[in-house]
Amino acid sequence: MDNCVLTQVQAPAAILDEDIAFVIPSYQRPYVWPDDAVVKLFDDIFRAWQWDACSNYYIGTVLTAPISHIEGAAYELIDGQQRITTLMLIALAFRVTGQETALNPLAERGNAPRLTFAIREQVQALLGYWSGLDGYQYPGEDAVKTNPYLTRLDDALNVLKQLVGAIEKDRRIELAGYIHTNVQWVNNTMPGSMDLNRLFATMNTRGVQLEQSDILKSMLLRRISTDKSRYEAIWQACEQMDNYFERNVRQIFGGTDWSDMLPEHLRHFDPARFLLSEEQNLEAERPGSGLTISQLADSSYPDENEGSSALDLDDTVYCQSIIGFPLLLMHALRIYTARSGYADIGGRLHSERLIDSFSVLVDASETEVKEFVECLWEVRYQFDRWVVKWVERSDEDERQLRLTDINRSPSNGNWYLTRSVKKLFELVPLQSVRHFTGEHSAQYWLTPFLGLLCMETNPSENTVLDIMERIDNQLSLAEASQKQASFELLSGDVSAQRSVAAIIEYLKTPCGTKFEHYWFQKLEYLLWKRDHSQDEKVLNYRIVSRNSIEHVYAQNEEFKNEMKRDYLDAFGNLVLLNPSENSSYGYQSVNKKKADFKDRSHYNGSYDSLKLKEIFSLMGQGEWSPNLVEAHQEAMFELISCHYS
Structure with a gap:
């Protein structure tokens, strides 16, 4: 039996029931999944739950080996660290909402992170800090921005917090329950006597997989x-x-x-x-x-x-x-x-x-x-x-x-x-x-x-x-599902549609980070279409994966100035950025953000956001105020209405 591979289907529920810990060995690369890969996994799970809450969603195969020197059930992750790490980050994203869900305990084991990175003390400190565990200190902004083992973890969690936060509270609990029980993977556990370094180095270089x-x-x-x-x-x-x-x-x-x-x-x-x-x-x-x-x-x-x-x-x-x-x-x-x-x-x-x-x-x-x-x-x-x-x-x-x-x-x-x-x-x-x-x-x-x-x-x-x-x-x-509407378009128009006026009414509601990301990206397209022939920096602008909604007037502004919540969370005070862009602006005052935006645009030969460019152009030399939030918002609504008409 010592030479046998043990294969079993696992889910977060089994990890919690059996109190299993995972260790990322030192020979593994850092966590490297980009934002779009993180969003894709979360969206796929979300859609599977929406489609059939009783079905299982498989995230692939994981390769592990037992670790004898760690108390309890502990396994070295030979293959699958990107997926398992993302799953732990999803659990953390549910945890920070403050709601009790079945997924909340997944990222911790006793008073330590359930997932540990061998000889990566700052990673452990960050995971423990996010889990609210005693004795774990935040490594600091500089470390998070510069340490390759921390940066992508921080970006991914920021994206997931927005995705989870945009879901209604009751549905959030149901989704967490689905992930807890129905998100599954196949765990192949290698015998302890195997040379794991050699296995990891060669396992993806042999044979042809049948698709x-x-x-x-x-x-x-x-x-x-x-x-x-x-x-x-x-x-x-x-x-x-x-x-x-x-x-x-x-x-x-x-x-x-x-x-x-x-x-x-x-x-x-x-x-x-x-x-x-x-x-x-x-x-x-x-x-x-x-x-x-x-x-x-x-x-x-x-x-x-x-x-x-x-x-x-x-x-x-x-x-x-x-x-x-x-x-x-x-x-x-x-x-x-x-x-x-x-x-x-x-x-x-x-x-x-x-x-x-x-x-x-x-x-x-x-x-x-x-x-x-x-x-x-x-x-x-x-x-x-x-x-x-x-x-x-x-x-x-x-x-x-x-x-x-x-x-x-x-x-x-x-x-x-x-x-x-x-x-x-x-x-x-x-x-x-x-x-x-x-x-x-x-x-x-x-x-x-x-x-x-x-x-x-x-x-x-x-x-x-x-x-x-x-x-x-x-x-x-479309009021129907995207699947139904896309098939209807092959032979004619979509059967049931919302009016543009209904979309504008939705965008007038101060939803903060819960707004659909699509409407920010659609505006980027409309602004590019309008201005690219007159502005080289607009021509150089690219629509890429952006998943972090930024408050232009910060929620916790550095000088403790406040804006009324209805304006703070209004569509006119928000832009869509990637997490690194978002963190670079942080909680600065709007005028400091404007200066940073100008410097970055000059250095990059393009803009971080065309909507943000519109906001700073509207500000001129003045201050960003509720009146300007409304003015910018109305200008964007007019652009959307004209396009759809």
């Missing part, structure tokens, strides 16, 4: 008896998401003549144009060439550098998709079902439900499966053509959400397809709003956007922007 999409591919291709290799090749060209579609096609359809290929030829699959190589055809003709699950797991894909001369990228453009292939498959399925006159797929849109969602096709006819795979080709082409990706360029310091152009250009007497970063226009910030404020695991806006683009022959930028704005507007006003 749900691989299994689904095998299930669907079973329905195809003719031209199976062709449809397998289409699937393979679509599934490699972190490369451009035309490059995938070039690598996989080895018999294709690219000398007269135009970008628009990729819009539909044409069997007369996109040809497999002779070797691929011969392989397909061999007896028993059908794919099994094990063959899919062991299959080798073409080298991504093969044939690269035909698809050179301008300015060394690299890309990373905003979604994974399983989610693209689900959007393509919804588009296909709408075309076929079927009802929408059931349940939540989540990659973990991929195979369940495809029950409509698993036993479908060969013709239907082929039609779906060809629809997938169309969707993937439109996705690469008109949906933002994370892009790196050799002349930029960091990746950004951008669109790229695909062009046909000559070189040495031959024609090639190339990629270059597209000049910024409104589609990029608007899609960024949707990406960062919608349901991360679903990105519902993609279904109508890609579906409607598939109906267009050769849309202009203005046409695509019109489609995106209409989708965004109707989804933001």
Whole structure:
């Protein structure tokens, strides 16, 4: 038994019942999850609870090893520290609301943090301080801002406190109960005799993991008896998401003549144009060439550098998709079902439900499966053509959400397809709003956007922007769920919508940090659209993940000056920042914040917030007052009303 791995399903309830402690070993990196990953996990849990409070939500697999020298049940976290740490931070976020919930005790064990970081005393001090434990002192602002083991923990907790605080009290208790019992993971406990350092260093470098999409591919291709290799090749060209579609096609359809290929030829699959190589055809003709699950797991894909001369990228453009292939498959399925006159797929849109969602096709006819795979080709082409990706360029310091152009250009007497970063226009910030404020695991806006683009022959930028704005507007006003509304948009308008006046009335209510983040980001888009052609700093501004609502006039202002609560928590006195920006402004007076904002804008060549820019412009040389809060608020409401009208 000493050499056996013990596998069990755990939840916070089991951790509390068995009084289990976790230790992050010294060889592990710091906690590094960015804000959007923290928000994504919390949102996914929240949506799962909303959808079915009796279902379980799995956060993956954890790898642990028993620790003998710590009293009680204690385990070293070999893999899974980011998820388990985030879970502890979620428990702390519930705790600081002051309400008694089932999750409150999770982050502590006796008079010590339940999660400890080996040889990281300041981390222990911070976790103990947050838990309100005796003898644990706050490490100080400088340490929190500069120590890599503290900074991300502090940012993540600030984000989670706002997310938890925005939930009504009664529902907050119910959600905490759901997390306590229904958020689960698989814990694989290694034998104590194993070399854990070697295991940690090598466990992610061996083998190929079989994904749900691989299994689904095998299930669907079973329905195809003719031209199976062709449809397998289409699937393979679509599934490699972190490369451009035309490059995938070039690598996989080895018999294709690219000398007269135009970008628009990729819009539909044409069997007369996109040809497999002779070797691929011969392989397909061999007896028993059908794919099994094990063959899919062991299959080798073409080298991504093969044939690269035909698809050179301008300015060394690299890309990373905003979604994974399983989610693209689900959007393509919804588009296909709408075309076929079927009802929408059931349940939540989540990659973990991929195979369940495809029950409509698993036993479908060969013709239907082929039609779906060809629809997938169309969707993937439109996705690469008109949906933002994370892009790196050799002349930029960091990746950004951008669109790229695909062009046909000559070189040495031959024609090639190339990629270059597209000049910024409104589609990029608007899609960024949707990406960062919608349901991360679903990105519902993609279904109508890609579906409607598939109906267009050769849309202009203005046409695509019109489609995106209409989708965004109707989804933001929909009374139905985002899932239902997004499917309705494939064939027409959303059935039931709130009025813009109702939205304005909601924004007039002093909700403080409980306001929906979407309306702050939507305003950033509208201000960018209005001003980017006149102000280079606005042009350089990017809509990114921002999850911390900042009071411009601070709640605990440094000179102890106070503003009436209705104005303090008004939409006109609030901006959306990321936690590091929020903490940099802190509790300073408004004039000090204004000076910092000016300095940061000059240094960065951009603004922290376009709404904050509007506020400081309105202030001029005066003081920030209730009258100006109202004036700014009314100006923002007018901008929203004009856009929707």
